[in-house]
Amino acid sequence: MPELHPTVAELIARSNALGSDPRNTNFAGGNTSAKGTETDPVTGEDVELLWVKGSGGDLGTLKPEGLAVLRLDRMRALAGVYPGVEREDEMVAAFDYCLHGKGGAAPSIDTAMHGLVDAAHVDHLHPDSGIAIATAADGEKLTAEIFGGTVVWVPWRRPGFQLGLDIAEVKRANPQAVGTVLGGHGITAWGDTSEEAEANSRWIIETAARHIEENGAAEPFGAVRPGRAPLPEAERRAKAAALAPHLRGIASADRPVVGHFDDSDAVLDFLSRERMPALAELGTSCPDHFLRTKVKPLVVDLPADAPAEEVLEALPALHEAYRADYRAYYERYATGDSPAIRGADPAVVLVPGVGMFTYGADKQTARVAGEFYINAINVMRGAEALSSYRPIGEEEKFRIEYWALEEAKLKRRPAPKPLATRVAFVTGAASGIGKAVAGRLAAEGACVVVADLDLDKARAAAEELGGPDTAVGVAADVSDEAAVRAALDEAVLAFGGVDLVVNNAGLSLSKPLLETTEKDWDLQHDVMAKGSFLVSKNAARILTAQGTGGDIVYIASKNSVFAGPNNVAYSAAKADQAHQVRLLAAELGAHGVRVNGVNPDGVVRGSGIFAGGWGAQRAKTYGIEEEDLGAFYAQRTILKREVLPEHVANAVFALCTDDFSHTTGLHVPVDAGVAAAFLR
Template identity: 75%
Template sequence: MTSPVEELLQRSHALGADPRNTNFAGGNTSAKGTAADPVTGSPAEVMWVKGSGGDLGTLAERGLAVLRLDRLRALAGVYPGVEREDEMVAAFDFCAFGTGGAAPSIDTAMHGLVDAAHVDHLHPDAGIAIATAADGEVLTERIFGDRVVWVPWRRPGFQLGLDIAAIKKDNPSAIGCVLGGHGITAWGDTSAACEANSLEIIRTAETYIAEHGRTEPFGPVLAGYEPLDEEARAERAAALFPVLRGLASTDAPQVGHYTATGEVLDFLSRERHPELAALGTSCPDHFLRTKVAPLVVDLPAGAPIEDVVARLRELHAAYREEYAAYYRRHAVEGSPAMRGADPAIVLVPGVGMFSFGKDKQTARVAGEFYVNAINVMRGAEALSSYAPIEESEKFRIEYWELEEAKLRRMPPARPLATRVAVVTGGGSGIGAATARRLAAEGACVVVADRDLGAARKVAAELGAKAYRPEDVAVAVEVDVTDEAQVVAALRAAVLAFGGVDLIVNNAGLSLSRSLLETTAADWDLQHGVMARGSFLVSRESARVMIDQGMGGEIVYISSKNAVFAGPNNVAYGAAKADQAHQVRLLAAELGAYGIRVNGVNPDGVVRGSGIFASGWGANRAAVYGVEEEKLGEYYAQRTLLKREVLPEHVAGAVFQLTQLTQTTGLHIPVDAGVAAAFLR
C-alpha cells in the first residue's frame, strides 16, 4: 500500500515535470494522514507539505514540512487578525511533528486549514492569466461554472488560508479556486483526485483561452522590431551581454542568462510590448525573481550597437532612479533596507532577454519566470485586459519581513560565487584540476580544450550534482593558436554566463629536444600554443572585462622553466619565459581597468599531467637518467621540501591568487622549493 508521503511525492513530481502546471520552485502540495507519535506511539493526524524553497518536480521527503494537524488548526483560535498574521509563521514551529522536517512556507496555513486530504497550490500560466484579467471573477464563473470559485487578491498568509477554507466549506461542489492576481488552488479526497482536479482547472483554462482569445493580443508587429536572424542575434547578444552584466552588477555582482525563445522575440516585436512590460508581473513567485518591472530598450532591432550601448546606460540610470523612488513610495518604518536598484530582466527588441541573479540557476529561473509572465499577459489580453496586482502590494511582498528572514537563512556564498572562469586546456591535468577547484569554490566554469570530448567530460563532472549541469559548467572547443576559435570560445563563454571574470591560461605542450634537434616547426608549435595562444586568449578576455567594467583577473600557468635553465628544453623554456613576461606587461597595462594579471610557476607535474602522458615524461626521464615511473620522485628529491607537485597544488595556487585582491604582476612558485628557480 502506498503511503501518503509516497503519493504526495509522486503527485508533486508529475505536476512539477510540466511547466504548463507550475514554474520552477513555485507552488506547493500537501497530504494529510496519520502517523505514530514518536513519543507515545499513538496515532496522530499529520500534514506533510512542501517546505519553503525547493521544487515540485524534484521534491524529496527531506523537503517536506511535517506538522500536527490538530495544533495547526488550533491556531485559528489564537489568530490575532490580518494586521498581525505574519506572527503565525513563527507559530508553525510549535506545530511540528517529530523533528518537523523542512521549514514551513507561508502557504502552510492554506493547506492545513482547508478541509481536504490533499491540496495543490500551483502557478500555471493559463490559471494566472485568468487571475490577472481585469474581469477575472466573471471569466472564472463563465469558464468553470460552480466547479471553481473566485478568490479576490490577498497576500499569501494565514488569512488567505482561512478564506479558502471557508470557500471550500460553502461550495461543496467546487474542486478548487482561482486566486486573484496569483494562481490556483485545488483539492481532493485522494491524491489522484487532487491531481486530476488541478489538471482539469489548468487544461480548461488553456482550452478556453485558445478557443475564445484574440489572435494578436500584443498588437501588430512593429516595423523595425522584428527578430534578427539567429547569427545576428547571437553576435549582438555577445556584444551587449558584458555591458549589461556590468550595469546589472552595479550594486552586487551578478551572473547572466540569455533567452531568445519565440515567446520573447514575438513579444518584443509587437506594438504593445512597452506598455505591457511597464505593468510588471503579478504572481508573487514571478516578481520576487524578476523585480517589479523589466528594463526595456526602446530602440529598433537594427540600431547601431554603439547607440544601443549608450541608450542602455541612460535607461539603466533612469531605472535605478525609478526603483529607488518605488522603494521610497512604499517603505514604512521597519521595512528591510533596499536590496539593490539594478534590473533583473533586460529586454532588447530583435535580440531577446537577459536575466541576472546571484548564480546561474537564479539568473536562468528569473528568465523562465519572465517567459511565464509573457504567457500570462498574452492569455489575459486575449480574453480581457491584463491587470496585475497594485504596486503597493508588490512592494509588501518584495520587502516582506518573512522574505527577508528567508534570505537570512540562506547559507553564505562561496568565495567565487558570481565569478565566471575560463580554463584553457581544461580537459585534463592541471586544467581539469583547476576547473574542479574553481567550481568547488562557487565559480561558473567554461572548460576550454582542443579535445572537446575531454572538455565535456570535465564539465559534466562539475555539474553532476546541479539541477541543470550547464548552470555550473560548459565545454567549448578551442585551439588557442587559432584567432577565430579564440574569439568564438570567448563569445560562447559570454553567451553562457554573461561575461568573464577569470581567465586561466593553462593550454600547453612540450617537446623535450636539444637545441640541435629542435626544428623550426617544434619552436613554432610550442610558441604558438603558449606564447601566441595565451596572448590571444588574454586579449579577447580583456575586451570582455573592459566592457563589463567589473575588473577581472588573468592567471598564467607558466613554469619554473621560465626562470630555470635546464638541458634539452630551449623551445619550451623560451615559450614559458614569454608567458612570464606577458604577466608583467599585461599587469602594467590592464591595472587601469581593475584587471589583475598573475602567474603560477609549477615544477614538473608528472601524475595526472596530459603533457607528461604524451611523451614529455619519457623524454625528461631519459635526460635525467631515471626510470619514467620514478620521474615524479626524482623531481621531488631535488626540491627543498622533498615533495612531489600535483595538479591539485597548482589549482590551489590559482584559487589563492583570486583571493589576493591587491596583488598583480606576481608569479607564485609551486615547486616544493627549487632554489635555482627562486624569483629575483
C-alpha cells in the same frame, strides 16, 4: 531506513508529477499537501498530521525531507488565536509549535492554506493558464464562464493565514467546488484522494488553457513593430555577445551577478510586438514571478538593427532612469520597518530583435529568472487574448518583495562561497592542470567555462563539474583568434561575462637545440605565447566592458626562470608568458584587472603534457624510468615533495581571492622548492 508512510509516498509522487511539467507550475513554485494519521511515539495513539512542501522547495524534485510535518489539531487550533490580518505574519512563527517529530523543512507561508482547507489532499500551483485568468481584468467573470461553479474566484490577498481561512470558507460554502482561481496569483485544487487532487489540478489548468486557445484573440500582443523583428540567428547572437558584458556590468552596479541569455521564439515574438512596452511596464503579477524578476524589466527599446555601439551609448542613461524609478518605487512604500533596499539594478533586460538577459546570484537563479519571465509572457498573452492584463498593484508587490518573512528567508540562505558570481574561463581544461584548476574554481563557487581543443572532452569535463548551471565546455584553438573570440562569445552567452581567465593551454616537445625544428618552435609558441596573448587580449575586452575588475592567471613554469636541458622552445615560450604577466599587470591595473602567474615544476601525475610524450622524453634526458620521474623531480626539490595538478589549482584559487586583492604582477612558484628558480 524506515519505510515511507504511504500518504507521504503518494504526496511525493503527485508533487513530482505535477512539478516536472512547466505547464503546471514554475520552478520552486506552488506547494502540495496531504493529511493522514501516524502513531504518536509518546502516547502510542493515532495523531492526525499534515505533510506539506516546505519553504523554498521545488515540487518537481521534492523528496520526503523537503516536507514540513505538523500536527493537524494544533495547526487548526491556531485559528482560535489568530490576531487578524494586520498581525498575520506572526502565525508563521506559530507553525513551529505545531511541528511533529524532528527534522523536516521549515513551514512556508502557504501552510495555513493546506491545513485549514477541509480536504485530505490540496495543491496550490502557478500555471500560466491559471494565472492568465487570475490576472485578467475581468478574471472573476471569466472564472464563472469557464468553470461554472466548479472553480470559485478568490480576490487577491497576500499569501498568509487569512488567505487560508478564505479558501477554507470557499470550500465550505461551495461543496460542489474542486478548486479556486486566486486573483493575481494562481490556483488551488483539492481532493479526497491524491489521484483526485492531481486530476482536479490538471483539469483546471487544461480547461483554462483550452478556453484561451479556442476563444482568445489571434495576436494578443498586437502587430510586429517596425524595426523590432528578430535579427537572423548568427547576427542576433553576435550582437548579444557584444552587449552581454556591458549589460552584466550595469546589472552588477550594486552587487555582482551571473547572467543568462534567452532568444527563444516566445521571447523574440513578445519583444517584437506593439504591446510589449506597455505590458513590460506593468510588470509581473504572481509573487513567485516578481520576486525573481523584480517588478519590471529594463527595456532597451532601440531598433533591432541599431549598431551595438549605438545601444552601448544609450545604456548609461537607460540604466540610471531604471535605478531612479526603482528607488522611487521603494521610497513610495517603504516604512520604518521595511528592510533596506536590496539594489536598484535590473534582474531582466529586454533587447528587441536580440533577446532577454537575466541576472541572479548564481547561474541557476539567473536562468530561473528568465524562465519566470517567460511564464509572465505566457500569462500576459493569455490575459490579453481574453481580456486585458491587470497584475496586482504596485503597493502589493512592494509588500511582498520587502516582506519581513521574505527577508528572513533570504537571511537563511548559506553564506556564498569565495568565488560565487565569478565566471572563470580556463584553457586546456579538459585534462591535467587545467582540469584540476577548473574543478577547484567550481568547488569554490565559480561558474566555469572549460575551453579545450577537444570539444567532446571539454563537454565531458564540464558535465563532471555539474553541468550547465556550473560549467560549460567549449572548443578553443588558442592559436586562432577567431576561435578564441568564438569561445569567449560562448562564455558570455552562457554566464553573462567573464571575470577570471586562466591561460593554461600548453604542450611541450623535449629536444636538444640542434634537433628542434622550426615547426617545433612555432607550434609551442603558437599555443603558449601567442595563445595566451590572444586569450588575454580578447578577454580583456570583456573585463573592461564589465567595469568590475577581474583576474588573469598564467600557468607558466619554473622553466621560465631556470630551464633544464633539451627544451629550448618550451622554456622560451614559457618565458614569453612570464613577461606577459608583468606587461599586462601594468597595463590592465587601471581597469582593476590583476594579472599574476603560477610557476609549476615536475607535475607528472595527471599532467596532460607528460602523458603526451614529454614524460618519456624527460625521463630519457635524465636517464631514468618514466614511472620514476615524479619521485625524481621531488628529490631534487628543497621540500622533497611531489607536485600534483591540485597544488597548482590551489595557487590559482588563492591568487583570485580577496586575500590577494592588492597583488598583481606576481609569479608564485609551485615547485616544492627549486632554489635555482627563486625569483630575485
